[in-house]
Structures are given as structure tokens and as C-alpha cells.
Amino acid sequence: MSRSYSIGGLTCGGGNRSGAAFRAVAAERVFPAEWSARRPLRLLTIGIVLVALGVPSALRAAKDLPELFAERVKSCVTVEFLIETELDRQPVTVLGTCVDSNGTIILPASAIGARVSVRQLKDFKVYRPDHATAYAAEYLGQDVLTGWHFVRAEAAVRAELVPLTAWVRRNTPDPCMADEVWSIGLRGKDEDFHPYFLMSRVGLIQPLPQMTAVAASEIGGPGLPVFNRAGALVGLTLNSFGQNFLLFSRRDRGLPVVLVNSDESSVFLFARDVLPYLGRIPRDVSGRPLPWLGTFGLEPVDPEVARFLHIENQSALVVSEVLENSPAEKAGLKGHDIIVSFDGKPLPRLRPEQVVETYLEREVDRHFPGDVLALTVLRDNRRLDLKVTLGEEPKIIREASRRYFERIGLTVREFLYGDGIARRVKIADQKGVIVDFVKPNSPAAVGELAGDDWIREIDGREVRTYADAVDALAAIEADPNRAEFVLLTSRGNETAVRRVKLK
Amino acid sequence: MSAGFDRLLEAVVRIDVRDVTFEPGARRFVAGVGSGVILSNDGLVLTNAHVASPYAVEISITLPSLESVGAKLVGWDHWTDLALIRIDLDEVRRRGLTFQPATFGDSGALFPGETVFAVGTPYGLTRTVTRGIISNNRRYFEDSEGVRGYETGTFNTWLQTDAAINPGNSGGPLVTEDGEVVGINSRGFVGADNLGFAIPSSIARRVVDELLAHGSVTRSYIGIVPRTLQNLEHFYALALNTGMLINSVDPGSPAAAAGLRSGDILLAIDGQKVDGRFPEQLPPIQNMIASLPVGSTVKLSVKRGAQAMEVPVVTEKLESRMGEEWAFDKWGLSVRKVSRTYARENQLDDDTGVIVIGVQPGFPAAVAGLASGDVITRVDQQPLKALDDLKRIYQAFDAKPSSLLLSTTRDRRVSLYVLKP
Numbered sequence: 001m002s003r004s005y006s007i008g009g010l011t012c013g014g015g016n017r018s019g020a021a022f023r024a025v026a027a028e029r030v031f032p033a034e035w036s037a038r039r040p041l042r043l044l045t046i047g048i049v050l051v052a053l054g055v056p057s058a059l060r061a062a063k064d065l066p067e068l069f070a071e072r073v074k075s076c077v078t079v080e081f082l083i084e085t086e087l088d089r090q091p092v093t094v095l096g097t098c099v100d101s102n103g104t105i106i107l108p109a110s111a112i113g114a115r116v117s118v119r120q121l122k123d124f125k126v127y128r129p130d131h132a133t134a135y136a137a138e139y140l141g142q143d144v145l146t147g148w149h150f151v152r153a154e155a156a157v158r159a160e161l162v163p164l165t166a167w168v169r170r171n172t173p174d175p176c177m178a179d180e181v182w183s184i185g186l187r188g189k190d191e192d193f194h195p196y197f198l199m200s201r202v203g204l205i206q207p208l209p210q211m212t213a214v215a216a217s218e219i220g221g222p223g224l225p226v227f228n229r230a231g232a233l234v235g236l237t238l239n240s241f242g243q244n245f246l247l248f249s250r251r252d253r254g255l256p257v258v259l260v261n262s263d264e265s266s267v268f269l270f271a272r273d274v275l276p277y278l279g280r281i282p283r284d285v286s287g288r289p290l291p292w293l294g295t296f297g298l299e300p301v302d303p304e305v306a307r308f309l310h311i312e313n314q315s316a317l318v319v320s321e322v323l324e325n326s327p328a329e330k331a332g333l334k335g336h337d338i339i340v341s342f343d344g345k346p347l348p349r350l351r352p353e354q355v356v357e358t359y360l361e362r363e364v365d366r367h368f369p370g371d372v373l374a375l376t377v378l379r380d381n382r383r384l385d386l387k388v389t390l391g392e393e394p395k396i397i398r399e400a401s402r403r404y405f406e407r408i409g410l411t412v413r414e415f416l417y418g419d420g421i422a423r424r425v426k427i428a429d430q431k432g433v434i435v436d437f438v439k440p441n442s443p444a445a446v447g448e449l450a451g452d453d454w455i456r457e458i459d460g461r462e463v464r465t466y467a468d469a470v471d472a473l474a475a476i477e478a479d480p481n482r483a484e485f486v487l488l489t490s491r492g493n494e495t496a497v498r499r500v501k502l503k
Numbered sequence: 504m505s506a507g508f509d510r511l512l513e514a515v516v517r518i519d520v521r522d523v524t525f526e527p528g529a530r531r532f533v534a535g536v537g538s539g540v541i542l543s544n545d546g547l548v549l550t551n552a553h554v555a556s557p558y559a560v561e562i563s564i565t566l567p568s569l570e571s572v573g574a575k576l577v578g579w580d581h582w583t584d585l586a587l588i589r590i591d592l593d594e595v596r597r598r599g600l601t602f603q604p605a606t607f608g609d610s611g612a613l614f615p616g617e618t619v620f621a622v623g624t625p626y627g628l629t630r631t632v633t634r635g636i637i638s639n640n641r642r643y644f645e646d647s648e649g650v651r652g653y654e655t656g657t658f659n660t661w662l663q664t665d666a667a668i669n670p671g672n673s674g675g676p677l678v679t680e681d682g683e684v685v686g687i688n689s690r691g692f693v694g695a696d697n698l699g700f701a702i703p704s705s706i707a708r709r710v711v712d713e714l715l716a717h718g719s720v721t722r723s724y725i726g727i728v729p730r731t732l733q734n735l736e737h738f739y740a741l742a743l744n745t746g747m748l749i750n751s752v753d754p755g756s757p758a759a760a761a762g763l764r765s766g767d768i769l770l771a772i773d774g775q776k777v778d779g780r781f782p783e784q785l786p787p788i789q790n791m792i793a794s795l796p797v798g799s800t801v802k803l804s805v806k807r808g809a810q811a812m813e814v815p816v817v818t819e820k821l822e823s824r825m826g827e828e829w830a831f832d833k834w835g836l837s838v839r840k841v842s843r844t845y846a847r848e849n850q851l852d853d854d855t856g857v858i859v860i861g862v863q864p865g866f867p868a869a870v871a872g873l874a875s876g877d878v879i880t881r882v883d884q885q886p887l888k889a890l891d892d893l894k895r896i897y898q899a900f901d902a903k904p905s906s907l908l909l910s911t912t913r914d915r916r917v918s919l920y921v922l923k924p
Contacts, residue, residue, distance in 0.1 A: 297915055297916035297917060299917055299918045302872060302919075302920075304920075304921040305908070305919045308908055308921045318919055320912070320915055320916045320917040321915065321917075336881075336884075336917060338919075381884070459738075460738075460766070460808055484738070486735070488766050493754070493849075494750075494751050495751040495752070496730070496750050496751060496765070497730065497735070497750060497765065497766050499734070
């Protein structure tokens with residue numbers, strides 16, 4: 001059952017480190033692709049026509065919406081930046097929402113991939129809707145709990161931005177099914193980020209585990225505030241979920257495809273799962289501290305298994321592996337243990353089942369290293385109460401030291417704790433370096449090196465540390481007479497000798 | 504053509520096999536057609552392991568006289584893709600049938616360009632003769648799942664021919680103009696024109712002796728994966744045509760236990776020098792190791808950096824990555840035992856458990872959520888060591904059905920499922 005829900009590459013906002021992916025079941029409709037692409041323009045046209053003809057009295061009830069829209073657009077920005085890689089610069093454009101009077105802006109978790117190092121991020125710029133002026137901005141880091149990236153706009157533009165907290169209205173109820181909700185879309189740079197209006201009704205509400213609503217159609221650009229009919233803040237749009245379509249063409253008779261609207265979204269997080277976290281601006285750009293439990297593979301149990309284990313009306317997570325030297329290991333957790341409660345609360349039954357894994361990750365992420373939490377597990381039909389002291393997560397991939405060797409066409413990075421997990425290598429044996437990048441058609445590529453190869457020896461000499469590898473490769477790179485060198489590398493379960501010819 | 508060739512035609516048979524297959528989550532049967540060559544007057548027939556195997560539940564042989572007669576498997580060896588079957592002699596006598604054996608030639612004397620003929624049953628077309636030449640007499644070809652998912656080609660080189668070889672030719676002889684059998688036709692490149700492979704008769708003769716005596720070929724294993732030294736001699740400071748590169752060492756293997764490592768150079772086996780410069784040279788070296796008695800100590804001369812070492816290694820019995828297969832019909836579940844080799848390849852802790860190879864929609868296993876590729880490691884929290892354990896659990900379930908809790912591993916992730924009656 002569980003497998004049918006995951007679609008590679010589509011992540012549901014929130015937890016940046018969770019691989020959980022969900023499909024919006026209620027939002028499956030079929031439109032001609034052409035229609036949705038043209039829609040903003042058409043809306044614009046309708047607007048102009050209405051103005052020209054004079055609005056019929058039946059529609060006059062909507063007269064406040066343009067005013068509400070004009071004010072609330074001031075919370076929305078477009079953020080541009082570059083991700084600098086060995087060979088090129090990738091421009092990235094995302095939407096963001098201003099959260100305070102200091103020009104702080106939050107961007108969705110998906111704006112920056114988990115492998116991208118902070119050092120690769122360059123040239124942050126902020127644009128206001130309908131304005132072509134670029135304002136400089138600073139990257140502040142990613143928050144572990146919400147996944148949001150925080151950016152701060154330069155002082156010159158701050159007075160023009162209105163934080164979304166300005167639209168909080170006391171006693172605003174949570175959105176309900178069939179409620180009208182609206183947000184804002186922003187056109188591209190060539191149209192000066194011109195804002196447009198999108199509105200729909202709530203179709204589905206589900207805890208994933210944060211309260212999430214899916215509207216019947218797109219309501220705004222991803223990462224922007226959502227309002228009710230009265231203009232009160234009710235949420236923040238997430239990346240849109242994938243929708244199932246069948247593709248008919250000359251060659252394909254009903255090929256199943258998943259389409260994701262990357263410009264607009266019909267999914268939003270409730271304001272009550274947004275507002276409490278706006279202050280989580282990282283202390284420094286690393287985003288640390290990162291609380292750490294140290295388990296690998298938490299698999300939810302289905303209702304049948306829950307019944308079998310006599311834990312009805314709740315969920316549970318099977319621990320696949322307990323990581324070496326982790327807080328979980330120190331707490332006495334073992335592989336095959338079934339976690340039934342965490343921090344004194346039974347794991348809730350959520351749908352789809354794998355959402356409970358995100359739930360547990362978030363429970364960990366709302367704490368700090370050093371916090372002591374209660375954990376109850378089932379082991380061999382017995383209930384065991386454990387106490388775990390959360391640790392600080394070992395260095396993650398975006399923090400790793402890396403070095404690019406232009407002539408060889410190779411970037412190596414230090415061997416991380418996570419590399420040891422992926423390769424099942426004990427800490428004591430974690431030597432060598434990892435191939436981070438191979439330049440196409442370079443000597444390294446011709447020598448059949450590939451990303452994630454584990455380099456263990458260079459020219460017959462064991463690589464103990466990252467510094468060892470950098471020294472050895474730098475010496476090779478600097479020697480114009482060097483014709484070739486030999487690496488011992490591991491890939492998957494296989495170790496191989498690879499020869500890199502430099503001339 | 505020649506009297507010898509005419510005699511040969513009288514020794515080629517069609518083989519119809521009905522195999523059991525476990526893949527769909529149930530015990531099913533599939534039929535196949537192949538070829539074979541009669542070896543002796545007492546009814547031994549040589550064919551391919553991918554034609555006749557322990558999966559065969561019924562083997563029928565069509566003699567050159569077009570009369571059909573039953574046969575039984577004597578033994579198989581997927582590593583060389585050879586199998587030996589025996590014609591039901593009682594039936595032959597009862598019905599007064601006759602046949603005659605083929606004559607074997609020396610595959611070592613073949614030269615590229617020499618004319619050869621393939622005789623067999625391509626696409627069921629009995630007694631088809633095709634003509635070609637020896638395209639290469641020492642082709643290296645290895646496939647880790649080439650014979651019904653079993654390994655093949657590690658210990659032998661192949662004859663390559665452009666005599667047309669199609670599905671159904673498998674197991675038929677490759678012969679000279681005199682009708683002497685020099686190879687057993689086994690496989691062709693899919694999508695290519697006339698790139699056919701045959702097992703040399705010199706290999707076949709040795710395998711036949713073993714199969715006749717023991718029903719199988721026992722080989723030794725030490726766990727080194729070789730690679731050609733081609734152009735790496737300079738780096739390792741070796742004279743040309745000296746040694747073989749140990750590319751990797753299987754974790755937990757005898758070679759690993761003896762301290763051998765990737766990048767070591769194997770110079771000699773029990774004092775006998777090896778030369779692994781080119782791919783064609785690797786199978787004979789592998790075969791030297793495989794031919795050692797199981798459990799014996801072999802002395803490997805190894806060079807590591809500037810250092811030369813003598814490393815004693817105790818051989819183990821070679822095992823396939825394919826374990827025994829079985830279907831639990833009422834569960835709609837078919838499984839394969841996790842072998843040591845499979846566990847090693849997939850970085851499992853040990854060979855505990857069975858791999859799900861098929862589930863039938865709507866049956867208890869599928870309803871519980873099991874899928875192909877899951878490894879069932881525990882039943883009711885007890886580790887599943889052997890396939891027989893699961894067979895016993897199934898019998899108990901069959902007699903008195905009650906829910907079972909299964910633990911599975913897939914991509915290292917542990918899941919639980921309830922199998923309900």
C-alpha cells in the first residue's frame with residue numbers, strides 16, 4: 001500500500017530532510033495544458049474588459065478584493081540567486097514572503113537542494129511585484145524544522161515590504177472545506193514580476209503532519225501568503241502536488257504522466273503551522289544546531305500490523321537500523337524495535353501512513369541537542385521505556401569541505417558520517433574521500449570515475465584524511481610531466497582500480 | 504557431405520522440456536524447445552543447462568527417426584551452461600528404437616576461418632543445419648545471471664561462430680565438415696547478426712565426466728574478482744605478461760580472511776605463474792582456482808606495492824547467488840532462499856531470509872502488502888534461517904490458519920506485514 005504514494009522528486013513542503021512525497025488525491029482534474037499556461041493572461045484580459053464595460057452590480061460585492069490584493073501584494077517578493085558549480089552558474093528564481101520589519105524573507109525548502117553548499121550560493125537579489133529594481137539580499141541559512149530558507153533584503157527596500165503578520169486577524173478560524181481562499185501569482189522578470197489574482201475553494205484538509213489544505217484549483221505562487229475572503233491571513237502556499245494525467249499522442253495511447261505546476265500552487269499550510277515559526281531565523285548560516293536521533297529507515301506500520309500488535313488507533317514506526325555511536329544507540333534502541341510513543345505522546349495515526357515518519361522527524365527537530373526525551377518501543381512483544389538524549393547531527397553534505405582539480409576534472413569532498421551510513425562502513429574504517437563531481441569528458445571521466453565513488457588509495461598509497469587526498473591530487477595536478485595516476489575506488493559493493501590518463 | 508557428417512545427423516535430437524517456474528507467486532509450468540547431441544550407446548545426451556535443468560519436470564527427446572522418447576536429467580552445470588540427460592532406455596528397448604552417438608573432435612585445434620556447421624532445432628524446426636566459420640576461438644564472455652539467473656562463463660572461454668544460431672539451437676552441436684563435435688551451441692547476441700557462442704568440446708568433455716560421476720561439478724571459491732593488467736604493468740612495476748590484477752575481494756570470503764586486498768597482483772598459484780594481461784586469459788586462471796579441492800590450502804604469490812608475499816588461502820565450495828525456489832500456493836507467494844553470495848552482493852548481514860520473487864494479486868501475501876524484492880527475514884519475530892523453516896510454518900498455517908507477522912527488509916528498510924488467512 002505504502003509504495004503507491006511516493007513519487008520521486010515531489011516533496012511536500014516542510015521537512016527538508018524527509019524524503020516523504022505525497023500526491024494530492026482530491027486535486028486530480030484534466031485541463032488542456034495550453035489553457036492553464038494561458039490563464040493568467042486571460043484573467044488579465046477579463047479584468048480589463050470588466051473595467052471597460054463597467055462592473056455589473058451583481059459582481060460589486062467583490063469591490064474590496066482589489067484593495068485587499070493591492071495591500072497584500074506588498075508581502076510578496078521574487079528572489080533571484082545563483083548556484084555556482086565547478087563549471088557554470090545556475091540562476092534560480094523563487095517566490096518569497098516577507099515575515100518581519102527587518103526585511104526578512106522566507107523561501108520554500110525546495111529552493112535550494114540539500115547537496116548545495118552555502119559557499120556556492122551567490123548574488124541574492126530581491127524584486128518587488130511590478131518593479132524591475134533589484135535589491136541586494138543576504139542568505140541567512142535554513143531552519144531545520146520548517147525547512148525554510150531565510151534571506152534578508154537590504155535596508156533600502158525594507159520600508160516597501162509589509163510582513164505577512166500585518167494580515168493576521170484575531171479569531172480567524174482555520175480554513176474549512178469549501179471556504180474561499182486566495183493568494184497572489186507573480187509573473188516573470190520580463191513582465192516586471194507583475195502580480196495577479198488567483199482564488200479557489202478548499203477541497204481537502206489533511207494533517208501531513210502539519211495542517212495542509214488542497215484547493216480545487218491553483219490559488220497562488222508557491223511560498224506566498226494565503227487569505228480568506230475578508231483578507232485575513234489563513235496560510236502559506238506550498239509547492240504544488242503532482243497531478244495524474246494520461247498522455248495521448250501519436251505514439252502513446254494513454255501514457256500515465258504526473259504534472260506539477262511549478263508557477264502556481266493549490267496547496268497551502270494553515271497559518272497556525274506557519275506563524276509560530278517565523279522567528280526561527282538561523283543563528284548562523286549553517287542552520288545549526290541540528291538535533292539528532294540517529295536512526296536509519298523508520299517504516300510505518302499499516303493498520304493490520306497495528307491491530308496485530310494491539311496498538312489500535314495510533315501508529316508506530318519500525319526502526320530499520322540504529323546508527324553507530326548515535327544518541328539512539330546510546331539510549332539502547334535496537335534495529336527491529338517498534339517505536340510506539342515519543343516524548344510522552346503515542347505516535348498518531350496519519351494518512352498516508354508514511355507521514356508519521358515526518359511527524360517523528362519534526363518532533364526531533366523541534367528540540368535541541370542535549371534535550372532528554374522519552375521513547376517507548378515494542379521489542380520481542382515487550383514494552384520498553386527508553387530515555388534518549390538528543391545529539392548534534394554530524395557534519396552534513398552541504399557543510400563538507402570540497403576541492404576541485406581543474407586539470408583532472410574532479411572534485412573530492414571529505415568522507416562524512418552519512419557516507420559511512422550509505423556504504424555501511426564503521427567509523428573506524430571511514431578513511432578516504434568521496435568523488436563530488438566529475439567534469440564531462442575530463443581525464444577523470446575518461447578514467448571512469450563517477451560521482452559518489454569512494455577514493456581509498458591514490459597511486460597505491462592509502463588516503464587517510466581529506467588533507468591527504470588534497471595534497472596528493474594537488475601534487476599530481478601541479479606536475480606537468482605527470483602522464484597518469486591510479487586510484488583505488490569503491491562503488492556499491494565493488495572496489496576497482498581506475499587509471500586516469502593526463503596525457 | 505561426408506560419411507562422418509551423415510552419422511552426426513543421426514546423433515542430433517530435439518529436446519522438449521516442461522519446466523516449473525515460481526515467478527508469478529505460484530507454481531506454474533512453461534514449455535521450451537532445445538537441441539542435444541547423443542554421447543553414448545547407453546543414451547546419454549548433452550545439451551545446455553538453460554535447456555535442461557533441475558527445474559524440468561518432464562523431458563522428451565525426439566530422435567532423428569522422429570520418434571519421441573522420455574528422458575531424465577543426470578546433472579547440470581550452469582557455469583559452463585551444460586547439462587546431461589539420459590534417454591529412457593527401457594522405453595527405447597520396448598519400442599525397438601535405435602540411435603547412435605556422435606564423435607567428438609578437438610576444439611583446441613580449431614582456427615578462425617575454419618568452416619563449421621550448427622545442427623539443431625531453431626524455433627522448433629527439427630534437424631536444421633546452418634553453416635559458418637569459427638569467428639573467434641577464444642571469446643571471453645561472462646554473465647552473472649546468464650543461465651536462468653545463474654552465473655555463467657566465469658571458468659571457460661567460448662567458440663564464436665557466424666553459423667546462424669537461433670532460439671532452439673541451444674544444446675545442439677557445432678561440428679566440423681567431418682561431423683566431429685567441437686562445441687555445444689549456447690547463445691547468440693540478441694539483435695546482432697550471426698554472433699553465436701558455443702562451449703568448446705574440450706570443456707564439455709571434462710564437465711560431462713563430472714556430471715556423470717557426481718551429478719554436478721564441485722568447484723572451489725576464494726573470492727577474488729580479477730581484472731586484466733592491460734597497460735597497468737608500468738604502474739605496478741611488472742614485466743609484461745606477468746600476473747593478474749585482483750580488482751576486488753569479496754567481503755567475508757577466504758581471500759578477504761587471508762588479508763588479500765583490491766590492487767594486489769596475483770603472480771602465481773601454488774608456484775604456477777599466471778598471466779592475466781587480456782580478458783581471454785582470465786577464465787583459465789579462474790578455472791585453476793576453481794579446480795582446487797574444496798577445503799584445501801592454496802599458496803598465492805602476491806605482489807603489493809614493492810612487497811612480495813606468499814599468502815595461504817583455504818578454499819571454500821563455490822555457490823551460486825541463486826538459492827532454492829519455492830511457491831506457497833495458498834499465500835500466492837513465491838520465494839528464493841537468500842544465498843551467501845546474494846547476501847554478500849547486497850550487503851546483508853548474513854544469509855538469513857528468503858527473497859520474494861512473485862506475489863499473486865488478491866492472495867494473502869499481496870493483500871498483506873508484500874512485493875517482489877522484499878526479503879522476509881523474520882516470521883512472528885523469529886529469524887528465518889532456512890527455506891525449510893518457512894515450509895514448516897506454511898504447513899502449520901495450512902492445517903490451522905492464523906495471522907502471521909512478517910518482517911521484511913528492502914533497501915535496508917525494515918517493514919512489518921500481517922499475513923492473514
